Amino acid sequence: MADSVKQNTLLSWLVDPLQSTRETAERAYRFTGDRRSWLVPFLLGAALLVISALGGWQRPDDFFFAYLVGWTFLLTTALGGLLFLIFHHLTRASWSIVVHRINEGLIWAFPLLLLLGVPLLFGMHDLYHWTHADLYDPSSSHYDEILAGKRAYLNIPFWGARLVLYFAAWTIVSYRLYTLSVRQDVDPDPDIPAKLRSTSAWGLPLTGVTLAFASYDILMSTDPHWFSTIFGVYFFSGGILSAVSVIALVALLLQKTGGLLRGVITKEHYQDLGKYMFGFTVFWAYIAFSQYMLYWYGGIPEETVWFQHRLQNGWQWHSAALVLFHFVVPFLVLLPRAPKRTSVVLSVMAVWLIGMHWFDLHWVTIPVLRESGGFHWLDFTCWLGLTGIFAGALMYRLRRHSLIPQNHPYLGESLHFENT
Amino acid sequence: MVSRHTEKKAPLAWYIAFAASLSGALLLLALLAYVVWNGIGVWGNNQPVGWGWPIVNFVFWVGIGHAGTLISAILFLFRQHWRTAINRAAEAMTLFAVVCALIWPTFHVGRVWVIYWTLPIPNQMEMWPQFKSPLLWDVFAVSSYFIVSLVFWYVGLVPDLATLRDRAENFWRKRILGFFSLGWTGANRHWRNYEKAYLLLAGLATPLVLSVHSVVSFDFAVSVLPGWHTTIFPPYFVAGAIFSGFAMVVTLMVITREVYGLKNVITIDHLEKMNIIILVTGTIVGFAYITEFFMAWYSGVEYEQYAFINRAFGPYAWAYWIMMTCNLITPQLFWSKKLRRSIPVMFVLSIFVNIGMWFERFVITITSLHRDFLPSSWGYFEPTWVDIGTLVGSFGLFFTLFLLFLRFVPMVAMAEVKGIMPQADPHHYDGGDGRAAGNGHAEGDGEPYIRPAKVASLEQPDTDEGEA
Numbered sequence: 001m002a003d004s005v006k007q008n009t010l011l012s013w014l015v016d017p018l019q020s021t022r023e024t025a026e027r028a029y030r031f032t033g034d035r036r037s038w039l040v041p042f043l044l045g046a047a048l049l050v051i052s053a054l055g056g057w058q059r060p061d062d063f064f065f066a067y068l069v070g071w072t073f074l075l076t077t078a079l080g081g082l083l084f085l086i087f088h089h090l091t092r093a094s095w096s097i098v099v100h101r102i103n104e105g106l107i108w109a110f111p112l113l114l115l116l117g118v119p120l121l122f123g124m125h126d127l128y129h130w131t132h133a134d135l136y137d138p139s140s141s142h143y144d145e146i147l148a149g150k151r152a153y154l155n156i157p158f159w160g161a162r163l164v165l166y167f168a169a170w171t172i173v174s175y176r177l178y179t180l181s182v183r184q185d186v187d188p189d190p191d192i193p194a195k196l197r198s199t200s201a202w203g204l205p206l207t208g209v210t211l212a213f214a215s216y217d218i219l220m221s222t223d224p225h226w227f228s229t230i231f232g233v234y235f236f237s238g239g240i241l242s243a244v245s246v247i248a249l250v251a252l253l254l255q256k257t258g259g260l261l262r263g264v265i266t267k268e269h270y271q272d273l274g275k276y277m278f279g280f281t282v283f284w285a286y287i288a289f290s291q292y293m294l295y296w297y298g299g300i301p302e303e304t305v306w307f308q309h310r311l312q313n314g315w316q317w318h319s320a321a322l323v324l325f326h327f328v329v330p331f332l333v334l335l336p337r338a339p340k341r342t343s344v345v346l347s348v349m350a351v352w353l354i355g356m357h358w359f360d361l362h363w364v365t366i367p368v369l370r371e372s373g374g375f376h377w378l379d380f381t382c383w384l385g386l387t388g389i390f391a392g393a394l395m396y397r398l399r400r401h402s403l404i405p406q407n408h409p410y411l412g413e414s415l416h417f418e419n420t
Numbered sequence: 421m422v423s424r425h426t427e428k429k430a431p432l433a434w435y436i437a438f439a440a441s442l443s444g445a446l447l448l449l450a451l452l453a454y455v456v457w458n459g460i461g462v463w464g465n466n467q468p469v470g471w472g473w474p475i476v477n478f479v480f481w482v483g484i485g486h487a488g489t490l491i492s493a494i495l496f497l498f499r500q501h502w503r504t505a506i507n508r509a510a511e512a513m514t515l516f517a518v519v520c521a522l523i524w525p526t527f528h529v530g531r532v533w534v535i536y537w538t539l540p541i542p543n544q545m546e547m548w549p550q551f552k553s554p555l556l557w558d559v560f561a562v563s564s565y566f567i568v569s570l571v572f573w574y575v576g577l578v579p580d581l582a583t584l585r586d587r588a589e590n591f592w593r594k595r596i597l598g599f600f601s602l603g604w605t606g607a608n609r610h611w612r613n614y615e616k617a618y619l620l621l622a623g624l625a626t627p628l629v630l631s632v633h634s635v636v637s638f639d640f641a642v643s644v645l646p647g648w649h650t651t652i653f654p655p656y657f658v659a660g661a662i663f664s665g666f667a668m669v670v671t672l673m674v675i676t677r678e679v680y681g682l683k684n685v686i687t688i689d690h691l692e693k694m695n696i697i698i699l700v701t702g703t704i705v706g707f708a709y710i711t712e713f714f715m716a717w718y719s720g721v722e723y724e725q726y727a728f729i730n731r732a733f734g735p736y737a738w739a740y741w742i743m744m745t746c747n748l749i750t751p752q753l754f755w756s757k758k759l760r761r762s763i764p765v766m767f768v769l770s771i772f773v774n775i776g777m778w779f780e781r782f783v784i785t786i787t788s789l790h791r792d793f794l795p796s797s798w799g800y801f802e803p804t805w806v807d808i809g810t811l812v813g814s815f816g817l818f819f820t821l822f823l824l825f826l827r828f829v830p831m832v833a834m835a836e837v838k839g840i841m842p843q844a845d846p847h848h849y850d851g852g853d854g855r856a857a858g859n860g861h862a863e864g865d866g867e868p869y870i871r872p873a874k875v876a877s878l879e880q881p882d883t884d885e886g887e888a
Contacts, residue, residue: 091498146720153718201755205703212711216718227719229652229711282627290634290654297642298649302721 014111016397018179024186025402032258038395045388052381062376064123065369070383071117072218072365073358074390076239077246078109079211082174083236084243084276086207089177089200095272097414098265100405102250104181105397106243107174112393114167116386121160129368130154130224147224154221162217166210173203181405188407211236219361222368226306230291237287241280242357248273249350250394252343254403261403267341268418274340277353281334284360285327310363314373318363326356358383422832423587425680430827433679438823444816451809452527460530462806469789469801474528475639476781477811480664481521481818482562482636483657483777486629487665488514489569492576493625496618502693504836505686508580509676510669511573512829516821517668518566520814525558554638561635568628572621578604579614579835633661640784647727647788650715656708660777663701663747666694667773672822674767676831685832688761695760698773702751705780709748727788735800736787743783746776 006019022030031037056063085103088096096103124131134140135147147154176199184192212232220231228234248270254260295303310319330353339345362379370376405411455462465472488510495503526535538549538559549556581601588594604610637657640648670691677686716728731740750772754760791798825831 091500149720150718204700205707208704209707212707225720227715229650229708229715230655231651232711233652233655286630286634287655291651294638294641294649294651294653298644300644300649302719 014115015393016108016400017175018182018401020400021182021186022400022402026404026406028264029261029402029404029406031254031399031403032260033395033399035399037399038392040392041388041395042392043388045385045390045392048381048385048388052378052385055378055381059376059378060123061126061369062378063382064120064126065366066376066378066380066382067123067386068120068127068218068222069358069361069365069379070386071113071120072361073242073383074109074116074386075113075214075218076235076361077242077354077357078107078113078174078239079170079207080236080239080241080243081106081109081246082170082177082207083204083211084240084247085177086173086200086204089196090204092197092410094410094413095269095417097408097411098261098269098404099247099251099273100181100408101401101403102247102254102398103243104178104405105250105394106246108178108397109390109393110167110171110174112390116389117163124156128154128221128224130221131156150224154224159217159221162213166214169206169210173199173207177203181408182401184405184407185402193409208236219364222365223306225302228291228295228303228306230287234284234287234291237280237284238357238360241277241284242354244273244276244280245350245353245357248277249347249354250398252347252350254398255343256347264404264415266417269414270343270346271337271340271419274334274346274349277330277349278334278340281327281330281353285331288322288327309367309371313371315363315367316373318359318373322356322360322363325352326360330356422682422685422830422834423584425826426584426828426830427587431679434823434827437819441816441819441823444813445820446813446816447809448523448813448817451806451813452523455527455806455810456532460528462804463528464801464803464807466799466801468792468797468799469786471528471785471789472801473782473803473807473811474524476778476785477814478521478524478528479636479657479781479785480778481517481524481814482633483661483664483781484668484774485514485517485521485565485569485665486633486658486661487669488512488517489565489572489625489629490662490665491669492572493622493629496622497626501840502690504833504840505690506669506673506694506832507836508573508576508829508833509673509825509831511569511576512822512825512831513665513669513672514569515566515573516818516825517665518562518569519821520818522562522566523814523817525555525562554635554642557635558639561632565628565632568621568625572618572625575614575617575621576833576836577829578602579606580830580833582606583834584830630658633658640788645788645792646716646721646723647731647784647792650712652708652711656705659701659704659708660747660780663698663705663751664774664777666698666701667770667777670694670698670766670770671774674763674770676826680826680831682832685837688763691763691766692757692761695754695766695769698770699751699754699760702747702754702773706748706751709744723793726791730791731783731787734787734791736783736790739779739783740787743776743779746772747780750776 007013008017008019052063052066056067081103085100085107087093088100120127129135130147130150132142134142135144136151137143152158177196180192180196180199183189212235215232215235219235220227251261251265251270251273255262255265292307295307298304309315330349333339333345333349339349362375366379367373408414463472463474488507491503491510492507492514495507526532529535537547538556540548578601581597582604585594585597585601588597634654634657637653641650641653643649673686673691673694677683713728716724719725731737750769753765753769759765786801790801
């Protein structure tokens with residue numbers, strides 16, 4: 001690390017590992033909001049979490065499932081952002097430089113998320129059926145031969161060790177991508193772009209593999225009898241869609257309030273972000289449909305049961321809503337050119353898709369808990385509470401550094417970018 | 421430079437290669453006639469293994485074709501300028517690979533003369549095809565894929581055929597090229613419409629290419645067979661298709677640029693980028709192998725577990741390990757920059773990749789079929805000389821068509837390459853935008869060809885570009 005950027009103290013390392021470098025930022029790229037920009041979402045989030053914790057006192061299983069959905073929502077979004085950034089470094093994309101810093105703010109999320117994940121440990125018994133000891137006792141009436149066969153993989157020490165390993169891998173990759181880029185702002189070292197690319201090169205397979213196994217451990221194992229090989233891709237497709245929407249939304253917010261980045265992030269960049277939102281909407285639908293269609297078609301009992309739970313007793317409305325609102329509506333709205341270039345429509349769609357990603361995870365997870373569909377108020381407070389804290393941390397990081405990687409060699413190209 | 425190879429006499433090597441390929445194509449025709457006359461029992465298929473080499477070859481050839489569309493459509497959407505040097509040849513490769521692929525679903529049926537029953541044509545029997553069968557989806561997928569690829573390729577060819585027309589000195593050559601170039605004059609209005617059409621076709625071809633190989637994967641994945649019934653097949657087959665397709669493009673381009681002297685157009689950088697895509701997709705495929713293996717264990721289903729143990733240690737273990745070596749290990753060598761820029765290394769590796777991908781389809785098809793639920797219906801598949809002959813013959817047909825393409829059609833999209841030459845940039849002469857600026861002269865006159873990037877913080881952002 002260069003002398004010009006100092007490490008932060010241990011506590012704030014969770015939120016931002018680096019000392020502020022905002023003094024060096026060009027005026028045009030400097031965040032002008034005050035501390036309310038991060039304090040308000042943070043406090044709102046904390047308040048909602050306190051309320052959720054009180055509710056969780058009464059209904060622990062509802063609380064833990066709602067918390068898991070909210071936490072996974074943030075985790076997939078951060079992972080989607082990490083992969084989105086990696087793709088752009090590897091392909092040397094130049095259009096996206098002006099939105100990189102928002103994405104970099106998004107990816108420094110894993111230490112905080114690990115901390116926010118700690119409450120889930122108290123709910124392991126509620127969340128994960130395979131943690132019940134009597135399943136593995138042949139003399140017990142609950143003995144489950146299939147789960148006993150999976151015990152070598154599904155057991156608490158190994159599960160915990162795996163999660164720590166995943167978070168370590170994601171933290172290392174995102175630390176390098178984040179700090180190298182911030183360091184470039186104050187110290188234009190000509191080697192940095194190459195370092196970012198090489199980190200992305202080994203970071204891509206590492207992140208991809210850990211993400212897939214994390215999806216099996218965190219979500220698929222809530223229904224431990226069920227399995228699907230495409231599940232990792234499914235987890236990824238929703239996350240990257242959500243991440244692109246977050247990037248677009250934050251950029252639009254920054255411009256709307258205070259006029260930051262006006263003329264820096266232009267309609268041309270929004271059109272590209274809109275294209276990615278459209279593309280990953282279709283990709284998500286392709287993956288989701290493939291998984292559904294193949295299990296519906298095969299009709300093998302141990303596999304179809306997962307969809308059976310989600311197609312009856314009230315959950316059929318959630319499934320239909322997912323098809324309509326996660327695919328058909330965004331597909332039709334984002335298809336023409338004009339909506340992608342209109343900030344109002346694009347911001348509505350970004351919020352919409354972020355909400356749909358949460359709804360998708362809700363649909364994946366909650367049927368394990370509740371036989372019939374519907375929502376509990378804890379589902380919303382946990383999600384919004386966690387998101388508030390997360391958004392506060394994101395805005396806090398954005399305040400502390402230039403909003404644009406201002407010494408990036410392709411910045412000029414990105415500023416003049418036009419769709420052709 | 422590009423036009424010349426269609427105008428001058430073809431090199432001797434071309435005639436030798438053409439004779440060899442043509443005899444392969446004739447072998448294919450003769451063997452297909454033999455199969456139709458005698459029945460498909462002349463192939464090695466047996467009762468548990470009803471799908472033998474014909475399906476393996478079908479999936480293999482469809483996969484080869486995918487790289488062409490990826491290069492021409494997907495890389496176009498991502499504004500990757502490097503695609504221009506290779507897209508024409510890659511698209512031609514797509515078309516010929518799809519032709520080779522279509523042979524197999526047509527001829528592996530027992531009664532080829534009633535194959536039109538697979539089309540939804542009103543008829544006196546009032547019978548319709550079953551729309552739930554992925555084999556029927558194949559009919560639609562592959563035929564529309566062929567048509568769209570053909571239209572896409574032809575639309576791209578029009579300006580180049582016009583160039584050839586304008587260069588033609590022979591009367592008939594001028595007439596024929598004049599007919600196929602559709603009266604193209606290169607007017608502003610033409611170009612505007614042309615580029616819109618090209619963008620739309622690219623946008624349509626992209627979901628098409630992903631869906632085609634997904635549909636091909638459904639042939640296997642919708643069944644209930646352990647080893648086939650897996651949800652990861654659609655994206656994993658697509659990744660494998662891109663992997664093998666790019667390997668084929670590398671194989672062909674390495675030879676073509678050597679023989680036709682196109683080293684300044686198809687540079688080592690192009691080949692390197694293709695090798696990177698091979699590395700990425702190869703790693704995805706490798707990860708899919710591991711996922712399948714892991715899930716087979718995790719599922720706790722004994723048939724599923726046995727299917728994978730059988731792959732690795734059963735009678736076809738050799739095929740499995742060839743597949744693993746060629747697909748999982750060899751592309752990883754491309755992590756080294758030195759190796760991925762070395763022509764001999766990439767040539768050998770690209771051939772290895774295609775051997776591996778042929779075996780991947782072989783392993784999926786045959787090892788899953790030859791041992792499944794009932795041990796009493798376990799068998800072993802051995803190909804006959806007809807299996808081998810038709811596979812060899814399909815390569816003959818492919819290279820016959822590809823050599824004809826090299827001889828008669830501009831193998832590089834001239835109009836597109838011109839569009840990305842530095843001189844085509846409107847800011848080229850005024851040194852406008854910092855990066856793509858030169859002085860209008862070729863390399864080596866003192867001015868750097870591409871000026872090193874300025875520290876961009878010196879540049880003020882444009883404030884007049886409007887807020888979004």
